[in-house]
Amino acid sequence: MLYKVVKRSEITQGKSFGIRTAAIILALLTSAVFIMILNLNPLEVYASLIKGAFGSNYRIKQTIITAIPLVITSLGIAIAFKMKFWNIGGEGQIMMGAFAASFFALRYPDLPKPILLSLMMIAGMVAGGLWALIPAFFKAQWETNETIITLMMNYIAIKWVTYLQYGPWRDKGALGFPKIPNFSDNAILPNFLGIHIGWIFALILIIVVYIFMKHSKLGYEIAVLGESENTARYAGINVKRTIIIALLISGGLCGLAGMIQASAVSNTLNVEVSGGVGFTAIITTWLASLSAPFILLASILFAALIQGGSFIQTAFGIPAAAAMILEGMILFFVLGSEFFIKYKLTKNGSAKSAAGKGEI
Amino acid sequence: MTYISMVNITKTFGKVTANKDINLSVDKGEIHALLGENGAGKSTLMNMLSGIYFPDSGSIFINQTEVKFNSPKDSIQAGIGMIHQHFKLVEVLSAQENIILGQQMGFFLNKKAIRNKILEIAQKFQLDIDLGKKVYEMSVGEKQNLEILKVLYRGAKILILDEPTAVLTPQETAKLFKIMRRMKEEGCAVIFISHKMNEVMEISDKITVLHKGQTVATLEKNMTNPQELTELMVGHPVDLSIKRLDRQRDTITLKVRDLKVENNEGIEVLKGLNFDLYAGEILSIAGIAGSGQKELCEAIAGLYPIKSGQILFKEENLVGKNPKEIIAKGVSMSFIPEDRLGMGLVAAMGIVDNVLLKQYQKEKGFFVDRKPAVLKAKEIIKKLDVQTPGIYHPIRDLSGGNIQKVLLGRELDTNPELLITAYPVRGLDINTCHKIYDLLNEEKQKGVAILYIAEDLDSLIALSDRILVLSNGEITGVVDARKATKEQIGLMMLGEKIKETEGAYAV
Structure with missing residues (x-):
């Protein structure tokens, strides 16, 4: 063997982001082969992918609008992931946030705009937080597996909204079409610089979450707990309380994303409100190695991919599934690149090989 | 050949x-x-x-x-x-x-x-x-x-x-x-x-x-x-003898009375312990591994559920208090487990964040202040001669001895009144061992009550004032370390109870 695998002793955040970016490039190359099989020119396809995402003012706005919920949800998920609490339930927490916000939007449509919007935001965060609290409580109390419970609770939330849409909340004026009535103007987030103000929330939250994770006591406790529960107990950290508060924040952020989507994007509640953001955010969070600033980069990248992907569908007449292959390919390569973050290849017998762990 | x-x-x-x-x-x-x-x-x-x-x-x-x-x-x-x-x-x-x-x-x-x-x-x-x-x-x-x-x-x-x-x-x-x-x-x-x-x-x-x-x-x-x-x-001549400081015994720092604990299978692992620990004393615990040493440490630190009995720290019962309250009262516990990292440290974090572990709860407000921890980290590195690429470098990459120095350095830095330290010299070389014995003696001089758990009987006898022998969750005797022999302690470790040794078992 010419090369051997050596465990890395440590890796900087910048370097791991670099490895992940390289994985994305490899994914693009591999997808190019697939595109060629479809008898298309990959360069052209990628060019229009970029054009679709950033080609005009309108498209840039659309990409940013897509990125907003991704950023906020990723921030929420990152807090849970830092604690090694695998919150796969972003989707459901978004749904429940959207549901609670819609409740106020539909019931009090005539409240003054600032009051109604504030109410909706609080309701969205509380509902998302409570939805995440359920698996957190089970985990804290009985050490249940949070992955399964958060995942399953997604479907409960989605089916609950479906029920509302087809049942009690159905718009009677929609000529039998199963939809929930649109919100009043007072329940819709205003625009700023041509895009709904969710983008300002997203930017502020990046800074807030960054400071929270790096400099707050609770953020430190979450990190310690993520590394070792025994150490956390030893240091006097209240483990149950920390799990519960972290998940309230995590779910609360997802719930806020739900409120923003319902209010500013759908202008109503429907089952498409979450639109897979809860799952995509898992990818972006991982891609950003749980770091708030990198979450912004990763979210914009994925938003561009989603927007550009839907553009090439129409431009080249390829099915939606084909565009999704690119997304899947990126996920595959990024997860695969984890190996290179933990290990590196060194030339056999080279002087600097294995300069790693252990007693010197 | x-x-x-x-x-x-x-x-x-x-x-x-x-x-x-x-x-x-x-x-x-x-x-x-x-x-x-x-x-x-x-x-x-x-x-x-x-x-x-x-x-x-x-x-x-x-x-x-x-x-x-x-x-x-x-x-x-x-x-x-x-x-x-x-x-x-x-x-x-x-x-x-x-x-x-x-x-x-x-x-x-x-x-x-x-x-x-x-x-x-x-x-x-x-x-x-x-x-x-x-x-x-x-x-x-x-x-x-x-x-x-x-x-x-x-x-x-x-x-x-x-x-x-x-x-x-x-x-x-x-x-x-x-x-x-x-x-x-x-x-x-x-x-x-x-x-x-x-x-x-x-x-x-x-x-x-x-x-x-x-x-x-x-x-x-x-x-x-x-x-x-x-x-x-x-690399230079050394004095292989371990110093024992003689110090007058006066106040009792820790009293343990009828302490019973059960493990999660309902088996009694500490069967009614009674002992006193004086200020400025090193009381060692000898025993075969798994005789209840770990449970005793954790029980005092508030990490192990207590079935019955009392743990009186300066006349105040610690039973029922949580680890945070117990730390705040001036009790420090460090347990070096077989894998050396165990529960006292966070492997993925640097020395600074590990020092912070015992400090941040004393700080007021919502945020943590790392500046004092940075100073402390540098101090520990200097004082204990810790070999590390940097204060933010994950301690996982340090050698076992250096990891132990970080842990002990941090614990001593909290200025405890009761220092519980289990296996602090596990796997360390002679030089470092002696450095740690010196540190313990320094604390003793300050009037800290030290509960010392170790395996090596020779050093145990040389360093401590009294030796308490645990066997299968019971105390088989407390002996004066100045008069104790290895053979005697060895027998007690195997469960042989002794009659009260003169002047040693002072309840």
Whole structure:
């Protein structure tokens, strides 16, 4: 063997982001082969992918609008992931946030705009937080597996909204079409610089979450707990309380994303409100190695991919599934690149090989 | 006949020279001890022999033939088997499954034939092992036997044991030595890395001393003595005696009354303990591993549920208080477990964030202030001579001794009134051990009450004021360390109760 695998002793955040970016490039190359099989020119396809995402003012706005919920949800998920609490339930927490916000939007449509919007935001965060609290409580109390419970609770939330849409909340004026009535103007987030103000929330939250994770006591406790529960107990950290508060924040952020989507994007509640953001955010969070600033980069990248992907569908007449292959390919390569973050290849017998762990 | 010889081996890591022109030769049927301080280059040298590292220069000969190992596989093929400090076993698999794991064989397993072959080897070397037993059910000694059997099954004729006794009880150590002697009789070569002078003197034929990455000397066991070896190892004359400070006993810091705790299977692991600990006293706890030492430490620190009884710290009952409150009252607990990291430290964090662990709760407000922790971290590094690339470097990458210094340094820094420290010198070299004894004496001088748990009876007797012996969750006696003998304590460790020793059991 010419090369051997050596465990890395440590890796900087910048370097791991670099490895992940390289994985994305490899994914693009591999997808190019697939595109060629479809008898298309990959360069052209990628060019229009970029054009679709950033080609005009309108498209840039659309990409940013897509990125907003991704950023906020990723921030929420990152807090849970830092604690090694695998919150796969972003989707459901978004749904429940959207549901609670819609409740106020539909019931009090005539409240003054600032009051109604504030109410909706609080309701969205509380509902998302409570939805995440359920698996957190089970985990804290009985050490249940949070992955399964958060995942399953997604479907409960989605089916609950479906029920509302087809049942009690159905718009009677929609000529039998199963939809929930649109919100009043007072329940819709205003625009700023041509895009709904969710983008300002997203930017502020990046800074807030960054400071929270790096400099707050609770953020430190979450990190310690993520590394070792025994150490956390030893240091006097209240483990149950920390799990519960972290998940309230995590779910609360997802719930806020739900409120923003319902209010500013759908202008109503429907089952498409979450639109897979809860799952995509898992990818972006991982891609950003749980770091708030990198979450912004990763979210914009994925938003561009989603927007550009839907553009090439129409431009080249390829099915939606084909565009999704690119997304899947990126996920595959990024997860695969984890190996290179933990290990590196060194030339056999080279002087600097294995300069790693252990007693010197 | 020379079996292995390593000639002029040099290995550098970046700017650090770990091994410089090292020579080592081991004969067939020889037990060769490799002695050196933490960081002297013992592990690096052995890692080259087992194919994990590749030397920058120098050659390795096995049976007079030069060999080049590119991977551990090559080394195994050459008949070398290394038993690492941390066992490399799959917990959920049985002994037999662990042995055959990763072996090249056909698609179907002939379990019976394999089993017979394993049993044959086990019998030959008198290894006592239940092949069907799962690893997670095994004691540390059993796991080690399994590791040895594993490398023997793979055809090892040269066995490298990296600090094998660091995790063993005296009884298990005796068993291990029996196996090592058996291997010697079979003509195998055994390389034995250890810090423990008495063990080296007991088992080895020849001793090679390393100091700062260089060979200092290779000596016949019969031609040398512990004093000489220690001086070679440390590089300067040392005083091997441990000082005991005499201090007047006055106030009682800790009173334990009828303390009973149960483990999660409902078995009583502490069966009604009663003892007092005075300010400025070192009270040691001796006992076979698993006699309740860990549970006692954790019970005092508020980490273990207490069934009944009282723990009075300066007349205030700690039972029912949470760890945070107990820390705030001035109780420090540090337990160095077998894997050395355990519960006191966060492996992925740097020294600063680990120092912060015991500090941040004292700070007011929502945010943590790392500035004091940075200063403390630098102070600890300087005071205890911690080798680290930087204060933010994950402590996972430090050697065991340095990790222990960080833990102890932090705990002492909290200025506790009660210091509980379990196995603080586990696996450390003599120099560092003495540094830690000095630190404990310093705390004692300040009037800190110290509960000291350790395995090495010699140092226990030399350092402490009184020794409390635990056996199977019960106190079999408290003796005055000035009058105690190893034999007496050994018997008590095995459960023999003594009549009150004069002046010692002061309740």
